[in-house]
Amino acid sequence: MTAKLTILIVEPDKTRADAIIDSLIATGDHHIRVLSESTGLARSVAELNPDLVLVDVANPSRDAIDALTLASSPLERPVAMFVDRSDDGLTKAAIEAGVSAYVVDGMHPDRIKPVLDAAIARFHMFSRMRSELQATKRALEERKILDRAKGILMRARNMSEDEAYALIRKTAMSQNKKIADVAQALVTASELLS
Amino acid sequence: MRTLPLSVGFMPLVDAAPLIIARELGFAEEEGLALNLQSAPSWSTLRDRLILGQIEAAHMLSPVPVAMALGLGGLPTQLDALSVLSINGNVIGISNALADEIASLGATPDFLDAQAAGKALAALNKPLRIGVPFPFSMHAELLHYWLSASGLNVAKSLDLRTIPPLLMADAITAGEVDAFCVGEPWGSITVEQGGGSLLLPGAAIWQFAPEKVLAVRRDWAASEDDLTGRLMRAVWKAGRWLGRVDKRATASEILSWPEYLGVSTEITERALTGNLLINARGKSRTVPRMMEFFDGAATFPWKSQGAWIGARMAARFGLDRAQSAAKAAAVFRSDLYRRHLGPLGADLPAASEKLEGALSSPTSAATDSGTLILGPDRFFDDQVFDPRRPEC
Numbered sequence: 001m002t003a004k005l006t007i008l009i010v011e012p013d014k015t016r017a018d019a020i021i022d023s024l025i026a027t028g029d030h031h032i033r034v035l036s037e038s039t040g041l042a043r044s045v046a047e048l049n050p051d052l053v054l055v056d057v058a059n060p061s062r063d064a065i066d067a068l069t070l071a072s073s074p075l076e077r078p079v080a081m082f083v084d085r086s087d088d089g090l091t092k093a094a095i096e097a098g099v100s101a102y103v104v105d106g107m108h109p110d111r112i113k114p115v116l117d118a119a120i121a122r123f124h125m126f127s128r129m130r131s132e133l134q135a136t137k138r139a140l141e142e143r144k145i146l147d148r149a150k151g152i153l154m155r156a157r158n159m160s161e162d163e164a165y166a167l168i169r170k171t172a173m174s175q176n177k178k179i180a181d182v183a184q185a186l187v188t189a190s191e192l193l194s
Numbered sequence: 195m196r197t198l199p200l201s202v203g204f205m206p207l208v209d210a211a212p213l214i215i216a217r218e219l220g221f222a223e224e225e226g227l228a229l230n231l232q233s234a235p236s237w238s239t240l241r242d243r244l245i246l247g248q249i250e251a252a253h254m255l256s257p258v259p260v261a262m263a264l265g266l267g268g269l270p271t272q273l274d275a276l277s278v279l280s281i282n283g284n285v286i287g288i289s290n291a292l293a294d295e296i297a298s299l300g301a302t303p304d305f306l307d308a309q310a311a312g313k314a315l316a317a318l319n320k321p322l323r324i325g326v327p328f329p330f331s332m333h334a335e336l337l338h339y340w341l342s343a344s345g346l347n348v349a350k351s352l353d354l355r356t357i358p359p360l361l362m363a364d365a366i367t368a369g370e371v372d373a374f375c376v377g378e379p380w381g382s383i384t385v386e387q388g389g390g391s392l393l394l395p396g397a398a399i400w401q402f403a404p405e406k407v408l409a410v411r412r413d414w415a416a417s418e419d420d421l422t423g424r425l426m427r428a429v430w431k432a433g434r435w436l437g438r439v440d441k442r443a444t445a446s447e448i449l450s451w452p453e454y455l456g457v458s459t460e461i462t463e464r465a466l467t468g469n470l471l472i473n474a475r476g477k478s479r480t481v482p483r484m485m486e487f488f489d490g491a492a493t494f495p496w497k498s499q500g501a502w503i504g505a506r507m508a509a510r511f512g513l514d515r516a517q518s519a520a521k522a523a524a525v526f527r528s529d530l531y532r533r534h535l536g537p538l539g540a541d542l543p544a545a546s547e548k549l550e551g552a553l554s555s556p557t558s559a560a561t562d563s564g565t566l567i568l569g570p571d572r573f574f575d576d577q578v579f580d581p582r583r584p585e586c
Contacts, residue, residue, distance in 0.1 A: 038361070039365075039368065039370055040370070042355070042356070057235070057236075057239045057242070058235050058239075059235065059236070060235045060236045060358035060360060060361055061236075061358065061361070062235070062236045062238050062239060063236040063237050063238050063327065063328055063356050063357075063358050064355075064356045064357065064358075065238075066236075066237075066238035066267065066328075066329075066356070067328070067329045067356035091246075091269060092246050095239075095242050095243070095246055095248075096246070096248070100238070100239070100242070
């Protein structure tokens, strides 16, 4: 017989928080709470008394949660939490995925592992999405530059669009550069000359 | 020359300068290193990245490697301090409400007078919520030292709150804390935003506090002796460059770049020059030794500095003081410093430990090759710490 786990997620972005909840629900029936504000973090953790706290490693407020790990000392308030020491591999995987987990002292690793595995998978997905978004943005940006570079050539040398593109491509190949870099150089030079 | 890549983490603070300068001005390249500098969002994340091997070295709060040696916080791994990156550099700021309270009791402590400022806070006779960037920090140690010696009942009235540096200005403006101790530029940013004023520089509590260290994993330093030496030399040369008064403008400029601090040069240069604006009315003060990168053997990792931190932390966390001081002293690797930086001409003191707080003025000390000038390193209450008697 196992009691429900109380899990606290510190995440200001609601969509992300919902996505994390979805992945955790799949691992069992838990009490899940989300904290979106970083103010009064320590107090909220003390009140909720969670078994597990999940916080994005990129969240600056993580230090406030980390400070609670000192609760085991006699001079601190009794909110005993710590980075799970039972499984370095798991902790490492979590940090690399971008999530840090604080587990209550004495919690059996077998109960935490499936939840953490799910969180790790979800955070990996977040970081993939972030990389994809950046790549898409860059592609769009490069596309815009290329269009401007083609326009410059079409006007200056009275070329068709295809000819302008072919010239940029040929120059890139002969100079061993990326098309985007040649286009950028052309746009910059043209701005300087105009 | 082919350069070896090395990942190094830092927090966006003015005292990350030795690493940033080592990269930007070619000191690292000169040693055959390509530094990949990674900004960290929080101290715990920076520490964990170092422990888990995502980075090889880090700009680190000097008490963090000591905390690891004492088994406090984080995964159990030994970190070592190869050298001191900077001396001093913190400021204590108070909310506008607290400033009014102090004034209403008739106190007007001078900005450099730690005794008067401490008395003024103790006289308020109420619990103080004070923000620090991390539980293991010179900030926390200085506040404890200063306020307990000023007559405040720290067990009852000092409520330290952990707030990351970049959220400190917001926290004091929002009334989450009454005061803070934080590294620059975040104190100056609070003043700029009008959320509070500066009460005291950290240097007024201890004139020579080892603030940040160059931290690595102990096993990494043991297995990568060549890289360790290269890194130490590059950072030491950057520190020597930063110690020159005529380089401050260039240093402020580089630090202000978006990939580093991303704040204006007018803000970054305050800590570097020691000319601080202490309140929104534009009152300015010059702080001696506001932040030191080189002079007075600033980069030498004294075993006695480690012992002081260890003994203070032991008292706070209920550990054995003598044992903790000994473990902490071992973290400060003056042995590696001597071996890797001696051939470069770094000043090497004859001893690796000294009395902390004994020098009230610059004093010549014996070195392996002559003399060097040490100090001043006094504590505001004139106490002297003897690393051989850490229980006192």
